[in-house]
Amino acid sequence: MHAPVICAALGRSCARWRWPVLGAWLVLIAAGLFLGGQVFDRLTTTGSLRPDAESQLADRRSDQLQPEGPLVIAVVGGRDVYDQALVDDVTTVTGELREMDGVTEVEDLYGAAGGRIGADNRSSLIRIELERGLPDDRRERVEDAVAGALHRIDAPEVLVGGEKLAERAFADQAIADAALGESVAIVVLLVVLVLILGGFVAGLIPLAAALATVSVTLLGLFGLTTLTGVSEFTVNVVTLLGIGLAVDYALLVIARFREERDADPDAPVAELVARTTATAGRTVLISGLAVATAMLGLYAFAEPLLGAMALGGAVAVLLATLAGLTAVPALIAAAHRRIPATGDATRVLAFRRPSASASAAGTAPGLLARLAVFAQGRPAPVALAVTAGLLVLSLPFVFAVNLENSDARALPAGAEARKLQEVVQRDFSGGQAEPIVVVVDADPADAPVRDFMNALNTLDGVLRIQPRPDIAAPAAIIDVTPEDETAGQTSRDVVRAIRAMDPPFPVLVGGAAAELVDYRDSVANRFPIALVVIVLATAVLLFVLTGSLVIPVKALLMNALTLLATLGVLVVVFQWGIGDALFGFDSWGAIDLTTPVLLFVFVFGLSMDYEVFLLARIKEEWDRRSLSQTPASDHAVRAGIEKSGPVVTAAALCIGVVFLGFLLGDLTAVKEIGFAMAVALLLDVTVVRGLLLPALMSLLGEWNWWAPAPLRKLHERWFA
Incomplete structure (x- = not known):
């Protein structure tokens, strides 16, 4: 049975059995509110490194000694x-x-x-x-x-x-930021949805799907706390991701339902919902699987914080997808008479600027459609200019990024823990770096250990070494103070130089600089695994959607450009401090080292979300024109963007509101995620999807839809 048939059957069942479906969701929501609410009492400070990292082994051995x-x-x-x-x-x-x-x-x-x-x-x-x-x-x-x-x-x-007090301050601030950001985002989101959909009840449907997703996600996180540590930062990111995706999927389904109803106003509502889910539901399913796979790609990095984020994010995405496929069709069937016709609210949804001729025809092109017409008129210059512009935006990240572990400096400037750290560093540490901790399991009185200490003292970049007194066991702990700042290049080079030495006894190297080296190495070593997971899953899902092998490659390259440009802007605003006054933070001269990893996954996932929205309609237009033996690729692209562009624009606006809620908090690391996601959405929906996508598809023409004959037959048999 083909995927559209399955999705149509699911939609028809949800419409006919709307009240039992909604009742089941209410039970899940109640469980989520009761048990999921307790997740906040079980949150922990989750480390960013695996227990078997050398710096972690050194810390535990040092604590034993x-x-x-x-x-x-x-x-x-x-x-x-x-x-x-x-x-x-x-x-x-x-x-x-x-x-x-x-x-x-x-x-x-x-x-x-x-x-x-x-x-x-x-x-x-x-x-x-x-x-x-x-x-x-x-x-x-x-x-x-x-x-x-x-x-x-x-x-x-x-x-x-102190370390534990700073962790508590971070946790309390994260929870406060989440409460503020989500509450404001939901209020603003409701207003935007009412304006977009043209009615209060219609606007409540996406919001109800979002709240259902979040409450049940909290239930999932509650279960996850029995398996692994879940941090406050995880709850922040996962819940807002669930809100944004649930709203996206609900908007897509509602927009398609209104089209189906406009085309056949006398059809039974169950049949209209079935036709809706046969197309929009399939799109939601493929998009949800793509984003969930991106979340699971995060799990490949194997660090505790990222692992919890990956599992929680996958739960949120799958629940948003389930809500889009079941709860939203049931809500539409229950409230379809309160959903305005397309003509009553289309102008807001499409962000339209009607021309005289378009108004006479009763339609007007949306923002993306107008950008697509411009790009298709001059595809090569537009493709080159957009690609060059995005690459220029990426340069600060490629050549100047400084990645460090967040500490008390990520707290608001007025936070006591942050002020204490700054005073201690300035007035009691002389601005020197934290020592690199070298743990030696050998008698320090032995000649080889003394030779090792002398070698440490002569390493480039070492300011001084100081063995700690009163170590009872036949072992030594040596504090090595580097000349540079704690997270600086010199400190990292010293860590690597010590680890490259080959003394005839066990040595472990720990401390803050070593933790940074271990994290960077771990991410670099595991990045290819995460990349393969995301690339393969994306290629397979886009092939299922389009039957093409060219489109997945193009989509991945465009997503990479969006990500790099976003990271470049992030460095300018947060590391260089260009936007500190505007966004209410004090730059600490670095980017949290988990931020690029999270953005790699989130940007890829959400970019795929809008790519799928657009490509699904473009493919429909291509197939329709192929059946009529007029397969003009440019016309199919333009028509598909004109029909799906308003939904993509509205969805981006809504999810942008959600991510901008991150900026209302006081934690710099949370602000980084919110700002970067808003930038990524802006670039992706306008420059990349509005200009680069149609320009490249115009240049490729019918080659967009190329696939080897065996794969083409496979697609036609199982997925068309």
Whole structure:
């Protein structure tokens, strides 16, 4: 049975059994709201590296050799550090902390060795170590008690933080950003949908599909937390992705239903829905499979954060597809009398600018159709100009990108954890890089170990080395301070140089610079696997849709151009800080190292979404003209874009609203994703799909539809 027949049968069944279908979705939504709502209590801080990465092994071995509990760091500043009243105040508070249950050690300037004065001579550092192995809820209560006591110190500035406190601040900010972004996006989205579809009830259908997708996705994430760690960042991205795709698919189905109803207004609604899903439903299915495959391609990178994002994203996409194939047809059948005719709302949907002749004919070309006419009139210059322009936009990423791990610098400028990190780095670390941690499993008194240390000290880029005292086992931990900043090229070169040494004893290299090296190497090594997964799946699905081998290759190349151009713009705005005032962030001179990987998947997936929308109608027009023995490729492309372009434009506007919701939050890494996706949508829907696609199809002509004879027969038998 052919795919269109299956989709038609599914649509007919959902229309006839609309109330049981909607009832089933209501049960799923209720379960999602009840159990899925609990997912926020089970979120964890998910690491960006696999446990078997060398830097992670080094950290665990270092912790075995020199056990240390979680740290809380405080900087007390703004007063003379030897002011007697301040000395008494700090001494009183640190005395309380030493007696506090859950605290093992307190170091300050006055009561213990190791106290430090800042470079400004008006600040001092307090270091509090907590017990090892405290359960998370117990540790958080101790941290809060410690922070509360420290904030009682009477000084103009008391900053309290630490790794775990920064992680909590990041998590709290991510949840707050998600709540703000999603709530604003949904309100704005409803207004846009009502305007696009010409009625309140019609506008509610895509939104209902989106809310159903998100609630059931949360249920899926709840189940996922039993298998792996799920972070707040994962929930942010996955839920907004689900909203955007569900709205896209609902708009496509509604637009096609109105066309079918306009063509045959007396047909039963179940039959109209069946005709709709035979075409638009097939498009939704292929698009959903393409985007879900792109999400699973993310899983090939095998890092914990990306793995959770991949699985959660695939769940969201598949649920959006299921909603588009079942819930939306059922909603249309239930509310079809409240969905305005095409003529009542088409002008908004198509973003039209009617000309005199078009108005007389009752139609007007949409934005993409007008761009397509322009591109087809001069295909070679347009194709060259667009390709060159996109490549120019990509240059900042290709030649100047700086990828680093997000830390407290990704928090808002006013966040206490971020301010503390900046003060400690400036006033107590002298701006030097964090040490590279070298763990040696051999007696440091042996000659080979001493020779190894001497070799470390003479490596290019090494400022100094410092063995740690009091390591009980026959082992050594050596802090190697590089000359460059922590994530700089010199620091990474030092890590690689140490790992390239071949001493006659086990050595592990860890620290922040080593983690960055491990992540980059992991992504580079696994990128070909992810690329093969996405390319093969995309090629197969586009072949199923079009019967061509040329179109998949062209689509992949256009998607690559969109991605590279988007990343180039991202570097200019976020790394170089060109848009910091406009978008409300403080540039930290880098891009979060997970962002390009996520964008690789998301941009490819969503670009395929609109590619499928357009190609499905272009293929319909090509087949129709082939049957009438007038297979003019240019006319088929123009007609297909004119019919599907309004839906693509409206869908891009809606999903753009959703992703712009990311910009309302305060986390820089989240802003990067939202901004980049909005840029990608803008470039893809206008420049790439509006100009490059029709220009290339005009240049290729009938070669667009080429496939070897055996594959062509296979397509005609099973997929046509």
